[in-house]
Amino acid sequence: MNRMENLNPAIEISGLTRYFGDVRAVDGIDLTVERGGVYGILGPNGAGKTTLIRMLATLLQPSAGTAKVFGHDIVSEARTIRKLVSLTGQFASVDEDLTGRENLVLLGRLFGFSARQAKIRAGDLLNGFGLIDASRRQVKTYSGGMRRKLDIAASLVVRPELIFLDEPTTGLDPRSRNQVWDIVRALVSEGTTVLLTTQYLDEADQLAGSIAVIDHGKVIAEGTPAELKRSVGTSILRIHLKNKDQKVKAKEVVALMVNSDFTEDTDPFRISIHVEDADEASHVISALVNASVEVSGFSLGQPSLDEVFLALTGQPVKTESGEDE
Amino acid sequence: MDTSIKKTEFTSVGTPPNSIKSILSTGTRPTQANAFSASVTFGWRALLKIKHVPEQLFDATAFPIMFTLMFTYLLGGAIAGSTGEYLQFLLPGIMAQTVVMITVYTGVAVNNDIRKGVFDRFRSLPIWQPSVLVGALLGDAARYTLASGIVISLGMILGFRPEGGAPGVLMAVLLLLVFSFSLSWIWTAIGFIARSQESLFFLSFVVLFPLTFASNIFVDPQTMPSWLEAFVEVNPVTFLVMAMRGLMHGAPEVEGIGITLAISAGLVAVFGPLTMYLFRRKK
Incomplete structure (x- = not known):
């Protein structure tokens, strides 16, 4: 798509809600994400971050409300959205049984590259992400950092207009985390919009131009990192x-x-x-x-965003682990 | 600790962002893969998985060998008077049993992809969505063919002589593939809702053991008590084996073939849409 023709915001969300049984995982979220830059969704485990992203990535239908990605409805125009966005996260993964190269060639073929083009593209991505030495090994042998880089590379086989990064650095050591941050900054400098979820306040502070803080499926604060900190006073x-x-x-x-x-x-x-x-x-x-x-x-x-979170919710950030739904 | 300290603590090492930038700026957008090529690509994936995890072929190779040898020599003398004669009767059925038993792996593979998150990546792609499943089933067809080939080869070595010749055997295998492909949709559907591989395997035993053993594979149903015979005579596997025997021994039974094809069509008609429904609404 020619991005000049489409001037809609990257994401417009209105009253978006999703229940799982009686649980309101996402409870009436309104948000607008402008094009370009990193938008951070910050919240503890179980706040509804992953559910929100799954709906925006057309993997999950909303129970109520609407959302548009580049002006396309996430329900009725899901296929158009799939051409424009990529997804990387705890849940959108690669095949552990295949090698890194095979995973990228597979995705290249699915995007419509010829066998030759897909191989060239896979080679370029592996080189660019510093994974070329491990390219012929099964992904199950990769370290956490390599694995995450391959996950992101898999999302860039065809350059997306918008990329969802769901907790991209959870569980990574500081060095790998820094590499992922560099990748995110490179993405932004090339004009891709990034929607990033994180439970690391420091990460949102480092990368995001705007942040929405969500808790129990609701947006409890929105603004730039500086505005949020100022709101604490x-x-x-x-x-x-x-x-x-x-x-x-x-x-x-x-x-x-x-x-x-x-x-x-x-x-x-x-x-x-x-x-x-x-x-x-x-x-x-x-x-x-x-x-x-x-x-x-x-x-x-x-104040650190930890303190912001404490001030907004009246509770310290929960640190127990668990699946974010 | 101050954030200002954190910022300098981890200096950037490794991947230079410039290499990433060049990847992004050179990325071209191909025309989309059509349904056929997407399905074939997923079939290729299934074959790659076999290459990397060859032990998954155990069920498609060891089962057929075990079953053929065991039942031929265990039951042959008692049932048919000689193992040679029993093999003529048993082989088409044992081929059907081994392949029907491994249809559950289709569901196991789907279940695995969902739990590992691979499925969501595929679902987020701009492709004809059922190609993921069609491709997996194509890969399974390769496994079914392999299992059938092993049974027939072993049978020939042991003295099985199909009166229908090669065309008859090929037709029988083809019918078996059609039936198994259709049956696989049940396991694919269950693969979407099963909590674990274990529950899927357990369910498959509960369903597939009666289906294959309470059939005409091992003995003539007329020797069974009437209540069991009644079940055997409506068992889809009975019709499949009846048709396969006819084809392999050069006396095709139109009834068996027709009913087998009708059941296959029915399975796809019910479980195909159900699977796609589960596929779309999956979390």
């Missing part, structure tokens, strides 16, 4: 002391100036507290210096 000031014996004294000084409680900090050399803004932070630091508390360093950071 305060920044956190962390002060590192040269001498841990001065921690009690430092706390006394700070407590006189700042009208909030200390956040718990197990580091004996550090105190952390919420402040209104940079002005207040600088006053705190000068007061400490005037009181002869030796400061080795300090940082003023926006």
